Amino acid sequence: MSAWMPKSMRLPPEFDRRAVNVRPMPREALLINPFYPKDPHASFGKHVLTPSLALTSIAAATPSNWNVRYWDENLLHGAPPWQPFPEVVGITVHLTFADRAYALAEWYRERGATIIMGGLHVLSCPEEVRPHADAIVVGEGVHAWPQVLRDLENGQLQPVYHGSYRTPYRDDPPPRRDLLPRDSFLTTASLIATRGCHNRCGFCYLSTAGLHMPYHMRDVQQVVDEFQADDQPYAVFIDNNLGSKPDYLRALCRGLRPLEKIWSAAVSIDVTDDPSLVREMALAGCTGVFVGFESLQNDNIVDAGKKSPRTEDYAQRVRILHDHGIQVNGSFVLGFDEDTPDVFERTADWIETNRLECATFHILTPYPGTPLFAQMEQENRILHRDWSRYDTGHVVFQPRHMTAEQLAEGYAWCYRRLFSHASIWARRPGDPHAVLPYLAMSYLYKRSNWFWHWLIRTRLTARVWRPLVEITRRRHIRFRSRLAISTDSPPPIRHVVSAGV
Ligand code: B12
Numbered sequence: 001m002s003a004w005m006p007k008s009m010r011l012p013p014e015f016d017r018r019a020v021n022v023r024p025m026p027r028e029a030l031l032i033n034p035f036y037p038k039d040p041h042a043s044f045g046k047h048v049l050t051p052s053l054a055l056t057s058i059a060a061a062t063p064s065n066w067n068v069r070y071w072d073e074n075l076l077h078g079a080p081p082w083q084p085f086p087e088v089v090g091i092t093v094h095l096t097f098a099d100r101a102y103a104l105a106e107w108y109r110e111r112g113a114t115i116i117m118g119g120l121h122v123l124s125c126p127e128e129v130r131p132h133a134d135a136i137v138v139g140e141g142v143h144a145w146p147q148v149l150r151d152l153e154n155g156q157l158q159p160v161y162h163g164s165y166r167t168p169y170r171d172d173p174p175p176r177r178d179l180l181p182r183d184s185f186l187t188t189a190s191l192i193a194t195r196g197c198h199n200r201c202g203f204c205y206l207s208t209a210g211l212h213m214p215y216h217m218r219d220v221q222q223v224v225d226e227f228q229a230d231d232q233p234y235a236v237f238i239d240n241n242l243g244s245k246p247d248y249l250r251a252l253c254r255g256l257r258p259l260e261k262i263w264s265a266a267v268s269i270d271v272t273d274d275p276s277l278v279r280e281m282a283l284a285g286c287t288g289v290f291v292g293f294e295s296l297q298n299d300n301i302v303d304a305g306k307k308s309p310r311t312e313d314y315a316q317r318v319r320i321l322h323d324h325g326i327q328v329n330g331s332f333v334l335g336f337d338e339d340t341p342d343v344f345e346r347t348a349d350w351i352e353t354n355r356l357e358c359a360t361f362h363i364l365t366p367y368p369g370t371p372l373f374a375q376m377e378q379e380n381r382i383l384h385r386d387w388s389r390y391d392t393g394h395v396v397f398q399p400r401h402m403t404a405e406q407l408a409e410g411y412a413w414c415y416r417r418l419f420s421h422a423s424i425w426a427r428r429p430g431d432p433h434a435v436l437p438y439l440a441m442s443y444l445y446k447r448s449n450w451f452w453h454w455l456i457r458t459r460l461t462a463r464v465w466r467p468l469v470e471i472t473r474r475r476h477i478r479f480r481s482r483l484a485i486s487t488d489s490p491p492p493i494r495h496v497v498s499a500g501v
């Protein structure tokens with residue numbers, strides 16, 4: 001059965017044919033997040049959950065004599081803008097949408113704009129990207145961007161700029177969230193408190209050759225102020241791993257607690273080493289965590305070089321999170337070298353047994369520049385270099401213990417099973433009071449792609465979701481006031497607050 005996929009989620013918008021004989025407006029910069037095709041097996045909702053901070057971070061460093069605009073093609077707002085026609089177009093490039101980035105570059109360049117490219121794909125494949133831009137920024141962009149604009153003003157634009165991730169993160173200005181179309185995201189409060197991760201898994205972009213990203217933390221007060229300033233009830237921390245330094249996370253939680261807001265974050269499962277930290281997270285408003293379990297097989301975790309508790313221990317760690325009302329969105333990678341064709345059913349069974357509210361699956365993807373890519377290349381297992389399919393939804397390498405077709409079919413099967421009525425029901429929370437909101441949110445999030453498509457096109461995402469988020473926030477405030485006075489460990493309240501956000 002093929003999943004429903006409207007054209008606008010599959011293909012980028014067409015260019016506006018009226019854009020002829022245009023004249024670039026001096027000191028006008030346009031920043032673009034290019035279109036990428038969506039995976040019909042997963043929820044369309046995740047693409048409007050919260051924005052990437054790549055462009056808003058750069059925008060914040062734009063010199064004051066420039067005007068800066070923001071455009072995200074994935075919000076389905078139509079053809080790329082050209083009035084006023086920008087002097088500079090800054091494009092963020094990931095491998096999955098590199099082709100679209102190049103098409104955008106060509107279109108604006110032909111009409112007289114100067115093209116600057118940055119982002120993860122520039123870091124891993126600078127030589128490929130270079131011909132498509134007037135200048136590229138390799139690595140961190142906040143410090144390089146104002147230099148690029150100054151050099152351009154002085155007629156001294158360089159072809160390549162290098163940004164360092166060693167600069168103290170706390171010195172960066174807060175991202176320009178005010179530029180975002182607020183109606184189009186479930187929340188515009190993408191927050192980032194830390195940069196880097198204590199792990200360096202062989203498949204992760206953080207292990208890209210040449211990337212030196214030590215773990216840096218922003219001051220707690222900076223993060224708190226940004227959350228307040230964006231005036232949203234709910235924030236998503238987009239840190240690679242918010243739990244890398246437990247003491248910092250504890251201090252952050254103490255700073256966030258008085259805000260009476262809710263948030264979710266990506267953490268590794270070792271955050272549960274100390275249940276008192278999980279309690280602090282709950283008291284500070286954490287409603288959900290995105291956990292990279294990666295695999296239920298220890299050999300795979302060891303091969304990937306990830307420092308992690310034994311997989312047999314995962315279940316009781318999930319319970320610690322659930323006991324504190326924190327729902328778990330588990331991320332699983334399929335196709336590791338120790339995976340055999342039974343991996344799909346075993347993983348889905350485990351997710352159901354442990355009642356994970358949500359799960360995302362990723363086909364193992366060797367990103368160029370990583371140790372995994374080098375290994376696959378050496379073993380002659382890379383099937384092709386069509387980067388648009390390096391999106392973790394397609395098989396791009398030869399798996400060891402199954403065929404590429406088995407891996408692709410197994411991946412699609414996992415989503416079908418986890419999004420099925422039976423599976424949603426099997427994973428309902430233990431607390432009867434939480435069942436109804438869980439079901440409502442699960443169906444809205446997982447089985448309503450037509451609805452998401454409509455919300456995105458009509459720019460109603462925020463308006464429809466905000467009341468639901470606000471209800472969640474209020475329920476969570478009641479929940480945490482009970483948690484605060486409970487002295488039992490684990491606390492007697494088994495109450496999953498809500499799902500989907
Ligand atoms: C927010 C986010 C999303 C959002 C929004 C995505 C979007 N493109 O709009 C959502 C949830 C939709 C999403 C979806 C996916 N994502 Co995502 N996502 C992130 C996340 C968590 C944060 C990105 C961010 O804001 N970073 C902070 C900014 C400040 O850093 P930055 O992007 O690197 O930008 C800096 C520099 O690169 C540079 N720079 C960047 N752009 C530009 C442009 C110019 C002009 C200049 C000068 C400089 C510059 O300057 C910036 C400041 O220093 C990252 C993980 C992470 N923490 O980075 C993953 C991440 C980017 N996602 C990833 C993946 C795989 C996906 C998916 C394919 C997953 C899936 N299977 O569905 C999808 C598909 C999206 C796609 N095709 O791009 C991978 C990418 C791996 C890779 N090598 O490409 C990452 C790194 C996660 C990971 N650990 O593997 N994602």
Ligand code: SF4
Nearest residue numbers: 197199200201204240
């Ligand atoms: S734990 Fe996650 S963020 Fe950290 S290196 Fe591994 S995959 Fe990357």
